[in-house]
Amino acid sequence: MSKIIVFSKEGFEGRTAEFKNSVHNLEEKGFNDAISSVKVIGAPWVAYYGKNFTGKQRVFEEGEYATLEDKEKFSSLRMITDDLDNPEITLFEHINYQGRKVTLHQETNLQEIDFSDIASSHKVKGGVWVLYEHINRQGDQLVAFPGEEVPSYLPFCFNDVVSYVRPLLPKP
Incomplete structure (x- = not known):
């Protein structure tokens, strides 16, 4: 069974509190803006800075996170239950799926394919993808789900900043 265990202080x-299902509003559970360490068992989770899965995002895969750099900022949690097989995302240079495009199936440093810091929209055909502001899985994150079409990163304050992408992979 997949679950996330959250703690109000660092070092567990x-x-x-333990959650086995997504939580739209951590305030109702007494944990809004109060998470400082996390343990994840099973499926990955996305922590959102806003209620109802809105705002900035951070992915937590199976493991233990004794110290969070952005601690105490989360207001909702979403367990990833999507199919992670056959990942495919198409990034577009401009909003509304215009300009140059690149279709990816694996983890990619966008600097290596001359597509860093220019993506403005995307379409996800398969898998769940994590888009990063900086190379080496660093900086702010934007999580992209299967079937999702995002015509503009402007509402996410993510326009022209994506430098690295990777699909979440299924457990062997």
Whole structure:
């Protein structure tokens, strides 16, 4: 069974709660803006800075996170239950799917294919993708789900900043 265990203090200390389903509003669970460490068992989770899966995002895959650089900022949690097989995303240079495009099936440093810091929209055919502001999985993240079509990154403050992308992979 997949679950996320959250703690109010670093190092898995303080108040704790365990969730086996997505949580639209952590305030109702007494954990809004109060998470400082996390343990994930099974499926990956996305933590959102806003309620109802809105705002900035951060992916947590199976493992233990004793210290969070952006601690205490999360307001909702979403368990990833999507099919992670056959990942495919198409990034577009301009909003509304215009300009140059590149279709990817694997983890890619966009600097290596001359597509860094220019993507403005995307379409996801398969898998769940994490788009990063900087290379080496660094900086802000934007999570893209199967079937999703995002005509503009402007509402996410992510326009022309994507430098690295990777699909979340299924467990062997």
